[in-house]
Amino acid sequence: MAPPPAPWNWVKGRVCNLCREVGERLHNGLHAETHHQEPPRHNPIRCQMSRLFGSASGSSYADLMPHDLARTALQGLLNRTNIPREVVDYIVYGTVIQEVKTSNVAREAALGAGFSDKTPAHTVTMACISSNQAMTTAVGLIASGQCEVVVAGGVEFMSDVPIRHSRKMRKTMLSLNKAKSLGQRLSVISRIRPDYFAPELPAVAEFSTSETMGHSADRLAAAFSVSRVDQDDYALRSHTLAKKAQDAGFLSDVVAYKVPGKSTVDKDNGIRPSSKEQMAKLKPAFIKPYGTVTAANSSFLTDGASAVLIMSEDKALALGYKPKAYLRDFVFVSQDPKDQLLLGPTYATPKVLERAGLTLADIDVFEFHEAFAGQILANLTAMESDWFAQNYMGRKTKVGAPPLEKFNTWGGSLSLGHPFGATGCRLVMAAAHRMKQEGGQYGLVAACAAGGQGHAMIVEAYPQ
Template identity: 80%
Template sequence: MALHWNLIAPTLNVITVPLPAKAVVRELLSVTTMLEAPLCNLIPVLPPVQTKSKKSLSRPGVKNIVLVEGVRTPFLLSGTTYVSSLLHEGLLNKTALPKDAVDYIIYGTVIQEVKTSNIAREAALGAGFSDKTPSHTVTMACISSNQAMTTGVGLIASGQCDTIVAGGVEFMSDVPIRHSRKMRKTMLSLNKAKTLGQRLSLIGGIRMAHLAPELPAVAEFSTAETMGHSADRLAAAFGVTRLEQDEFALRSHTLAKKAQDAGLLEDVISFKVPGRDIVSKDNGIRPSSMEQLAKLKAAFVKPHGTVTAANSSFLTDGASAVLIMSEEKALAMGYKPKAYLRDFVYVSQDPKDQLLLGPAYGTPKVLQRAGLTMADIDVFEFHEAFAGQIMANLKAMDSDWFAQTYMGRTSKVGAPPMEKFNLWGGSLSLGHPFGATGCRLVTTVAHRLRKEGGQYGLVAACAAGGQVSRDHAVCPSTGTVLWGQESGDRSTDTHTVLMGHVYSTPWFSHRKVFLCYRGRIGADKTLLTGRDRPIRQYRFS
């Protein structure tokens, strides 16, 4: 699966606490007990649609790895209900799965708290797992939980483990804010001071400027550009209009609301907030109207940018978890798997000009590995960092010129049909806790395959740094889920580009629109930065 980008660059240092992860793990274990013992052919529970028969991706001698269950807390707008509730247990403490049956626990997170740097271990111990169960935490920007899952898949495939709990957590309501560098230096020096005179001298050197806090960075470390700014540039380069972005954002919220009202988001578990009501659903789903969306101003490139608060994913609190097992182990324990996890691909691109193009690069690779085409895929779930990012990727995937020029392919892979694409909403409406979105995507694909009677599913997500993950999974006997992620390597060019104005000339569909930054425009109308470095331009046949 290919993962795309996020409203805030995941290079931030955000606090994450172990309780939400612990709560999700506990609820996951209780949920698995409600599953029916599977038949030998792994018929899913209550399949409403007959699965289409396609070729199987099962390979002789290769262990089948299955998704048994996936759960998540409600994804909530940062600063709302979770501001205090994440510090308390809010999920039912039922552990029907024997805790000693879990071989390994892996969690992903982006903004870490120093006190719980290995949140997977702390969550496992807090949830009552054996101290003999190894646990580790991974971070890979917005595809951190994807990395947690694929790491678990690797452990099972290698024969080291049979049962893995993987997940992710992000708590944006309480990010760590540090003292200034000068203040930190002074405080460390105070610890080393041996006499009262030395301490008083250091204290006397403190100035008002020392007290200014150091806020978490929101820009890419390698480019000093925010992800929103990059998304605006990308949308302009691919000719994605403000209208197209607002329409896609409205689609996401509308579909999410329908799915929520229909009870399709069955992976969401209730969370009891001490002293308050039970939180049982995502609170960022807000269907509006095109007229209301059109009133919003540009959020990053002002005043002419097209990325707004409405067509961007919002800061979110939340946690997710999945139970992954070898098929043999799952059947032996009486579980009915929801999907086979078949393949995955990680790719990296230039973080400056291709930061959010991961899905376009990762999708062809994971399909090639699986021996499938876009026509074989029944369910698509792409991470919606920005509406403009999604639309730009779809245009890139549907362009022969882009495939030949930038990917070395003879032809385009093709864009996913919208009737199969993110039909239960996406990150724009459901929310995007950086470390938890990957598990949501994979679980959603599994549930949609069962609901729609599909066989193959594809997950894609972009991430800070230009990285991407794409994964592919298979619904047991009824379908397959492919999932993928994408990410990009750091560029050696750390030049900081500053926000400027919009400059338009004929280009894409007889119209070229790209963002002009402070610097200058060359005599040949080529956009130049302060270093006279041309901004990359994409053209389409």
């Protein structure tokens, strides 16, 4: 059976089926005397990308603000591409924990990077797939013909998260602000109690389940019989491969950043190949004392930003750019946030393959977000299970698990870090570069996200 039609199923075909049918009718009879012009190619393609080196929160970027990182990623993209700022029609950024002073960080970063104040910019949020949402929003703007050139990206800044006063104190301060006389102010102040001063930290637990993602990862690993040893082995693999890729110069498109008053950040500072023995010494981080998820086999809090230049194919060629890859197709999924919080890749992968008319065997490069080693291994186990496919996914057979020799071979979020709002762009960047390096044609990017959501995208290498 042919896959269902996809609104953005861009392969090398120049036009959608409807345009092709209309074109053939015009050419073959309705207006035979009129020369048929080929419709413009709105195939969204990725031309170039930049990202800042990932930095563990509280380290190199600690004294900056989110828009500083996003602005620098944008400037890095401009420097690498030499694209005139006025050519960019729109800017979309993803972020998760917003800085209250720059809630629309896309706009502030764009202005800071020197873009025209006439260039619209907006910010999206979808947990750990926020920059994936930014990229697909850009794809939609291009596919609809509203834009030809869009910059999409993401930023996250965990070194300075917003910490609020307690709700009681906030209400008191609002009342104090409304008080008109000294007596009214003193009356409000007299009602303040010691517990009012307790701060409110950003929630780390899922709102709908009151469970942290780490607890969910621990339970998921247990449900799929993923051992502590397996998780540590996978985490060590991620760090080892990332170090090899870093030493080989494969982690390109990264912008060095001279932090004011500090040294230049010119490498990802979370890559730390260790040993099984050292990892085994760490205690469980979430479910104590018998859990299997630890700091060593979890992704770490990271500051970082990314930016990717996305154009219609016609526009890129007209401007003289050599495209990197087609953004061929994508899906977003959601499932039970209690027991399937981190299984987004399992649900999204078969759907995006079907939409693109591909099979798992057609994919040359896999880039999956590594929130936890246990989450990755649980997803691979679920994807390899006929029973899970039949009982939970409504499928007759399994989709199959990606072979490890094609999977995250330059490291992943466990080693490179996970700036929530920016990771999706890094995954697409890695897939495109690996395809070029390895001579592959198709790449598959997938990620889980808070709320039980997930994403998958097919990236196709541009013909050389």
